[in-house]
Amino acid sequence: MTSLVKPKHPNIALAVCGYSKVLDIISNKWTALIIYAMEDGSIRYGEMARRIEGISKKMLTQTLRKLERDGLVQRHITPSVPPIVEYSLTPLGESLLQPMRELRQWGRENYVRVEAARVNFDLTYSDD
Template structure:
């Protein structure tokens, strides 16, 4: 869809863009880490909490519930005392592993470029702001 100077029409929409809807599900940093924790199979809640540095019980609970609501994770409760709760990726969740792995690999290979760009930006614009105040 093209846009004119008079009647500019949007051609990108949050409401209908499939990509933005997927990003809504996976863009939280904890979501990605929970998916990574589950990539090798079922895991108990406590083990997942120990594996994911910095996550609180509240945030882990909210994250796995959201993933369960979205059909990416399945919760299994074994009626023991106390109950044993394990989480597993569903087939839909497993289908997300490959793109998530590719994103992780991209980060490993390229994040240093991001850091260099940030440093260059800061250096450039810090100099500009300093010269404007002098």
């Protein structure tokens, strides 16, 4: 018989933890920046490449394909010469915007404290 009692400590094994699986999808810095680029609606590939500083075309293409495979992004091709390729968030991708906005806000409010903690740590343990 299966117990309905919740364990005292949650299972955080990578193989079964849903949270770790989601983090695997969104934890890449390019993924977050690409999602932010589509925050206001569809965007052409070239415009996205210009807006995301430092991303290579290869990395942009790989990350967009991964997000498309995960059901977070959809690609729309308009036949023309050259073809117009636009990307937008799917409803599933749009559902990520609110938690990502909250994380971005947390970073704006707290990253200075993280940097100060690093400096303090480095000063404390620099002799080790």
